[in-house]
Amino acid sequence: MKKNNPIPQPSNTSNEASLRLGRLILQLRKLESAPRVFGAAGALTPSEIHTIDAIGCDGGVLMRELADRLGVTKGAVTQIIDRLQEKKLVKRSPHPHVPKGILLSLTDIGMDAYRAHEEMHLAFYNKLRAAFTEEEIAIFEKCVTKFSEILNE
Template sequence: MDNKNVAPSNKLNSGSRSLGQLIMQLRRLERQPLHFGAAGPLTPSEIHTIEAIGSEGGVLMSELAARLGITKGAVTQLITRLEAKELVKRSPHPNDSRGVLISLTEQGMEAYAAHEEVHLRFYDQLRSQLTDQEIEIFEKCIEKLNHFLRN
């Protein structure tokens, strides 16, 4: 029998619709600034830049661009916005006169911690509704979906 002529199952259609709905929800969320501590409203791009900088210290602009998967020009624009909000600061690299290190200010660290708390609450909600095995499957599916979308 030729599989090309077989109609997709309802389950596949349901999964496809659910994925489409998830993508639409994520797009909607991407446009909505949220509050993280006293930092004021931050777009998802801004808070994820703060997350990528991290709390451990300075990061080079080129390394930050690589972590975020965006251009150096886009990182420069994000850093300029975050500097204006007093969430990050630039400082010269101690060993490379051309290098600029980006680090979080105290207020930026607050936003970072508040964002981490959002993630913890999300996982607490997942744990209340899913078994450990379902969470493991969920995480594996997200990992595979991310890998698929990168390629």
């Protein structure tokens, strides 16, 4: 006679944690879809400010290098750079040593947006540090790393 092996059911605690995690993911999605104001640059979408962040303030970056940093196609980078250039946040210039290379750099307003984005992240991390102990932060970071690894499997 064949034994029935029931599928183990998660505990109530697991269900609650799963629901909270689902809500957190929804909150993060909402944050990642809404434009925010970054200094004199005004309202920017998450993809715009993350592109500005990827260009950085260290000088310039090649279009193809930026596409690699962002994990998108060169065509996608071209579209977003067109928008950022129209908003006077990014400038294109020929690369002095790479034939057909386009060098991207931030304008003064783009640098202002970059700094405002950095300040926003710093304020957020300061809030976290005020709300959690060092041990809780270490556990949280470990959990986020493991969660990310599981999602990438």
